[in-house]
Amino acid sequence: MSGDFLLLILSSPSGAGKTTLTKRLREKFPDLLFSVSHTTRQPRPGEVDGKDYHFTGRAEFERDVAGGRFLEWAEVHGNLYGTSLAEIERARATAGCRGMIFDIDYQGARQIKAKVPEIVTVFILPPSMEELLKRLRGRASETEEVVQRRYTVAKKEIEHYALFDYLVVNDRLDDAFEHLSSVILAERSRWWRQAPKAEALLRTGTAHAEAALVAFPGLAR
Ligand code: ADP
Ligand code: 5GP
Numbered sequence: 001m002s003g004d005f006l007l008l009i010l011s012s013p014s015g016a017g018k019t020t021l022t023k024r025l026r027e028k029f030p031d032l033l034f035s036v037s038h039t040t041r042q043p044r045p046g047e048v049d050g051k052d053y054h055f056t057g058r059a060e061f062e063r064d065v066a067g068g069r070f071l072e073w074a075e076v077h078g079n080l081y082g083t084s085l086a087e088i089e090r091a092r093a094t095a096g097c098r099g100m101i102f103d104i105d106y107q108g109a110r111q112i113k114a115k116v117p118e119i120v121t122v123f124i125l126p127p128s129m130e131e132l133l134k135r136l137r138g139r140a141s142e143t144e145e146v147v148q149r150r151y152t153v154a155k156k157e158i159e160h161y162a163l164f165d166y167l168v169v170n171d172r173l174d175d176a177f178e179h180l181s182s183v184i185l186a187e188r189s190r191w192w193r194q195a196p197k198a199e200a201l202l203r204t205g206t207a208h209a210e211a212a213l214v215a216f217p218g219l220a221r
Contacts, residue, residue: 004193005091006032006099007116008184009109012124013154014077015136017170018103021124024177029184031098035087038064041079044141054084072104072111077150083108106160113163120187122180123164127171129154 012018026034038054040061049055056064061080065073073082083102091100102112109121126132132154136147161167166183170176187193200212 003195004098004188006184006187006193007102007119008032008099008187009102009104009112009119009121010124010180011104011106011109011121011157011164012170013126013132013157014150015132015139015154016124016126017135017173017176018124020173021170021177021180022101022103024173025101025180025184028181029099031096032184033091033094033097033100035083035091035100035102035104037081037083037087037102037104038070038073039079039081041077041081071115072108074105074107074111076105076107077146077153081105081108083112106157106163110160110163120166120183121164122166122168122183123161124176125158125161125167125169126154127169131171 010018010022022034026032036050036052036054038056038061040056040058041053043049043053043055047053047055058080061073061082064070064084065082069084069086070082071085071088073080075081081104083104088100091097102108104112106123112119113121126135129151133147133151136142136150137144142150168176168179168183191198196212196216197207197209200215201207203215204211
């Protein structure tokens with residue numbers, strides 16, 4: 001794995017727009033893989049097992065926790081959610097992959113940050129609590145009881161904002177998307193991620209990726 005590999009956590013209270021923003025990010029940055037979490041919650045209409053989540057039973061989930069198969073896991077809104085170690089392995093094994101996006105809650109973000117300090121963490125905020133409730137209802141895939149439970153927990157989640165490296169308010173989707181893209185581009189520009197190009201420039205006269213590979217064959221995975 002090269003130093004150019006970006007691990008990015010996107011968190012938010014439910015309904016603030018992470019899933020929507022993540023979908024757009026994947027179109028713009030196809031070399032970033034999306035981590036597919038395990039969950040014990042029921043699939044929403046249109047959700048595909050293995051693509052949106054690995055849907056699993058509670059007993060199986062707890063067996064995997066006991067077996068040490070999760071990088072992190074947490075109980076969120078009464079269901080269990082976790083990131084398997086296999087997801088990171090998948091990213092490592094995928095040719096051309098330059099990073100992975102994790103859509104996880106603040107508890108999971110805290111656990112991964114403790115293990116992988118270089119991970120970049122972003123918290124998405126709704127523009128208002130009123131708008132958050134509107135978006136939760138607008139998703140129309142959950143009962144009013146589930147909507148209210150998620151809305152009640154939102155404030156507690158937002159109180160953890162200072163755990164994160166970046167905060168992005170998702171008011172207008174295009175603006176939030178531009179902010180998020182800027183975070184990715186800025187993080188990719190860190191000197192230690194770009195060092196091979198500078199070294200290649202010094203040694204071969206060009207900073208192009210092929211030249212970097214000639215100068216540092218170890219970068220090829
Ligand atoms: P999350 O993944 O954070 O739970 P979603 O991405 O599912 O949230 O968004 C919740 C709802 O809000 C969806 O119906 C989505 O289309 C809508 N939504 C997301 N971002 C915006 C925005 N900037 N303006 C208006 N509606 C939005
Ligand atoms: P949803 O049920 O709306 O898909 O997700 C509910 C919450 O669970 C969101 O805050 C989401 O970020 C979080 N979540 C999803 N996958 C994981 C995971 O693997 N680990 C943790 N800790 N939280 C997750």
